[in-house]
Amino acid sequence: MTDKRDHFPQGFLWGGAIAANQAEGAWLEDGKGMSVTDCQPLRLKADKTDQKNLFKNADVTLEEVLEASRNMDETFYPKRRGIDFYHRYKEDIALFAEMGYKVLRLSIAWSRIFPVNNGAVNEQGLAFYDRVFDELGKYGIEPLVTICHYDAPLYIALDYEGWASREVIERYEEYVRVIADRYKDKVRYWITFNEIDSILRHPYDAGAIIRSRYTREQAEKICYQAVHNQLVASARAVRILHSVRKDAKVGCMITKHPYYPYSSKPEDVLQAMQDIRSNDAFCDVQVKGYYPEYLNIRLEKKGIRLHITEDDRQDLKKGVVDFVSFSYYSSTCSAKDASALPAAALNTARGILNPNLPKSQWGWQIDPVGLRIALMELYDRYEKPLWVVENGLGAVDEVDGKGEIHDDYRIDYHRQHIKEMKRAILEDGVELMGYTTWGCIDIVSASSLQMEKRYGMIYVDLDDMGQGSGRRLKKDSFYWYKKVIASNGDEL
Ligand code: BGP
Numbered sequence: 001m002t003d004k005r006d007h008f009p010q011g012f013l014w015g016g017a018i019a020a021n022q023a024e025g026a027w028l029e030d031g032k033g034m035s036v037t038d039c040q041p042l043r044l045k046a047d048k049t050d051q052k053n054l055f056k057n058a059d060v061t062l063e064e065v066l067e068a069s070r071n072m073d074e075t076f077y078p079k080r081r082g083i084d085f086y087h088r089y090k091e092d093i094a095l096f097a098e099m100g101y102k103v104l105r106l107s108i109a110w111s112r113i114f115p116v117n118n119g120a121v122n123e124q125g126l127a128f129y130d131r132v133f134d135e136l137g138k139y140g141i142e143p144l145v146t147i148c149h150y151d152a153p154l155y156i157a158l159d160y161e162g163w164a165s166r167e168v169i170e171r172y173e174e175y176v177r178v179i180a181d182r183y184k185d186k187v188r189y190w191i192t193f194n195e196i197d198s199i200l201r202h203p204y205d206a207g208a209i210i211r212s213r214y215t216r217e218q219a220e221k222i223c224y225q226a227v228h229n230q231l232v233a234s235a236r237a238v239r240i241l242h243s244v245r246k247d248a249k250v251g252c253m254i255t256k257h258p259y260y261p262y263s264s265k266p267e268d269v270l271q272a273m274q275d276i277r278s279n280d281a282f283c284d285v286q287v288k289g290y291y292p293e294y295l296n297i298r299l300e301k302k303g304i305r306l307h308i309t310e311d312d313r314q315d316l317k318k319g320v321v322d323f324v325s326f327s328y329y330s331s332t333c334s335a336k337d338a339s340a341l342p343a344a345a346l347n348t349a350r351g352i353l354n355p356n357l358p359k360s361q362w363g364w365q366i367d368p369v370g371l372r373i374a375l376m377e378l379y380d381r382y383e384k385p386l387w388v389v390e391n392g393l394g395a396v397d398e399v400d401g402k403g404e405i406h407d408d409y410r411i412d413y414h415r416q417h418i419k420e421m422k423r424a425i426l427e428d429g430v431e432l433m434g435y436t437t438w439g440c441i442d443i444v445s446a447s448s449l450q451m452e453k454r455y456g457m458i459y460v461d462l463d464d465m466g467q468g469s470g471r472r473l474k475k476d477s478f479y480w481y482k483k484v485i486a487s488n489g490d491e492l
């Protein structure tokens with residue numbers, strides 16, 4: 001009898017993750033309306049490690065949005081074409097099934113369901129996701145559905161002030177009621193928002209907020225109000241989903257970056273604790289059901305008075321989540337005085353370079369132990385089941401003369417991170433529901449809008465300009481991950 005402390009738990013949910021705006025394409029097909037991500041232009045090839053430039057791709061001015069809304073071109077708007085998952089989902093799901101997936105994390109494009117503001121529900125949009133869930137069901141793959149993954153309908157940005165407008169809570173609630181009821185027999189696992197903390201860093205795709213409309217100080221207040229409205233919307237979604245399906249499990253999601261003190265100076269240790277609180281703040285609200293006092297104090301110090309009603313406070317209390325999910329790519333450092341320290345590129349953020357860690361081609365530091373640290377910290381903080389819903393390595397992959405892709409660097413990345421997850425479960429007592437690698441298949445990068453930044457275990461023959469056959473090719477990591485899943489994480 002092998003000791004249960006040697007293996008991942010039975011039923012561990014191995015799989016992968018994609019997002020509608022980065023994978024589906026078909027940006028106006030079958031009645032879909034424009035989304036904010038359909039208006040993000042591919043700018044000149046950004047310097048891979050120039051996070052500001054890459055970051056710029058995610059942000060757009062009002063003029064650029066209006067120009068894009070009049071321009072039907074797809075070439076320079078990569079998220080309009082994605083990898084054509086909309087038409088190729090059967091082939092792609094068959095490949096995920098061949099790897100042995102237990103779960104696929106995907107998102108629903110809100111603008112397929114409600115193409116027009118205050119308009120009718122689009123039956124063709126609903127029918128598409130019925131087909132996708134049915135295809136997953138054929139292989140026994142559970143969907144984990146992100147209700148909004150950066151692609152709110154464009155009217156949320158143009159007819160309102162994005163998520164800073166309270167009416168958007170009602171728009172989201174109407175959307176959730178429709179999909180909760182429609183898919184109650186096909187979807188058990190839900191995430192209310194992708195990386196709810198990211199509005200503060202890139203408000204356009206995360207919050208449908210066009211920052212060029214505001215001054216810097218106005219923009220900060222707008223973003224905090226937008227997060228608050230999303231927190232209320234998330235809480236209401238939890239209750240709707242629970243009311244429609246008793247065994248539904250609804251999670252929150254943040255961009256997790258463990259913060260290490262740059263030195264043992266107490267002020268650096270203190271700064272790391274402050275930064276961890278900043279990273280976890282909105283997760284605190286979604287798990288605990290109220291604003292922690294440190295967050296109230298921080299808002300007061302910024303001179304930000306949020307519009308919070310008593311009903312909001314009741315909503316937050318009644319709509320706490322069932323699990324905590326997060327994306328993990330890298331850790332970073334904290335220092336009281338970082339002015340003379342080298343910066344590090346992070347996932348749509350900037351940190352302090354850790355001299356002890358290697359970097360990816362896009363400058364993101366590679367820290368498998370950081371994933372174990374994140375799991376311990378979040379589990380101690382919340383004592384709720386956790387779920388790693390994004391983890392992966394963006395890299396330039398080469399196809400050799402035989403059509404093979406030898407991505408041993410990606411295998412090593414995942415192998416090291418899975419080993420640390422196993423230690424978190426077996427040695428640190430963390431309750432971990434599952435692991436969905438980011439980009440099970442190459443898709444358009446969220447921040448750089450490139451195809452060149454490949455994360456998948458399945459290669460897609462498309463370049464940054466959308467040129468190529470679109471053919472899917474199995475990378476070496478495809479065969480490796482298949483063995484990992486078949487052995488429930490024993491064979492790494
Ligand atoms: C996360 C997003 C994903 C994914 C990932 C990788 O923040 O939730 O959509 O894109 O980042 O980032 P990128 O694609 O910019 O390399």
